[in-house]
Structures are given as C-alpha cells and as structure tokens.
Amino acid sequence: MALQEQIKMVIGRRAFLRLIQQVLCHPEQFPELTRKVMNCGESFINLLESLIKKGQAIGELDPGDAKMIGWAYFAFFNGAGLIFIDSNDDFVQLTAEYALRTIGIRAP
Incomplete structure (x- = not known):
C-alpha cells in the first residue's frame, strides 16, 4: 500500500x-x-483532502471533515517520526497501520 510506504519513509527521516x-x-x-x-x-x-473526499464518496473511508482528517493524519505520522526512537520494522509497520486508521483505512 502506497500510504504505508510513505509513512515508513517519513518515520525513517527523523533528522x-x-x-x-x-x-x-x-x-x-x-x-x-x-x-x-x-x-x-x-x-x-x-x-489529502481531495483523496479523502473521493474515498468517502465511494464508501472506502469513514465520513468526516476531510481537511481535518488530513491534518490528523499528517500530524500523527510527523509526530511519530519525531518521538519514536526504535525503528525496527515491526514497530514502523504498526505505526503506519495506526496512521492509516486516522483516515479510516484498516491495514490488510
């Protein structure tokens, strides 16, 4: 999933x-x-807002204010990248899954 890869990349770029x-x-x-x-x-x-609205329109994402959901997603994975020191693959994977949940996506 492209979003999970994006999150993993951001978390890996702490500096x-x-x-x-x-x-x-x-x-x-x-x-x-x-x-x-x-x-x-x-x-x-x-x-993100545009993508979230499209996902909501087809029932793939939970309803809600798309811009606020986008900011929540953005804030979560940026914050996770700053505070999580352990970058083992399992931890990064779980962090990515929780970030996806902020916009209503359940990781497979």
Whole structure:
C-alpha cells in the first residue's frame, strides 16, 4: 500500500523532521523557510483532502471533515517520526497501520 510506504519513509527521516520542527518553532528566525514549509504542508493537506473526499464518496473511508482528517493524519505520522526512537520494522509497520486508521483505512 502506497500510504504505508510513505509513512515508513517519513518515520525513517527523523533528522529531516527535526529540522522542519526547528523552522516551525522559530518563525521569527526563519521567516522565508517557515513560509515555504507551511506552503508545502498546505499543498499536501489539499491533496489529502481531495483523496479523502473521493474515498468517502465511494464508501472506502469513514465520513468526516476531510481537511481535518488530513491534518490528523499528517500530524500523527510527523509526530511519530519525531518521538519514536526504535525503528525496527515491526514497530514502523504498526505505526503506519495506526496512521492509516486516522483516515479510516484498516491495514490488510
């Protein structure tokens, strides 16, 4: 499943996630980078929102506010990538499955 691979990739890039968090926590120091990171996040959420709405329309995803579900998904796997130190494959797989549950997908 493509989403699981995406989640595993993000979780595996902790240094990148920490750098993004540093930028977002200090917007006054990094105004240009903050704007770029926020624009990238918004673009990703807009893409997710569209995909989530399509999934909801065909009954594949649970109903709800697609934009908020997208933000919940985005926040979950970004947070997981920052706080989980253990990157063994089983743990990463479980984390990916729980991230998918935030948008109403049950992993096979």
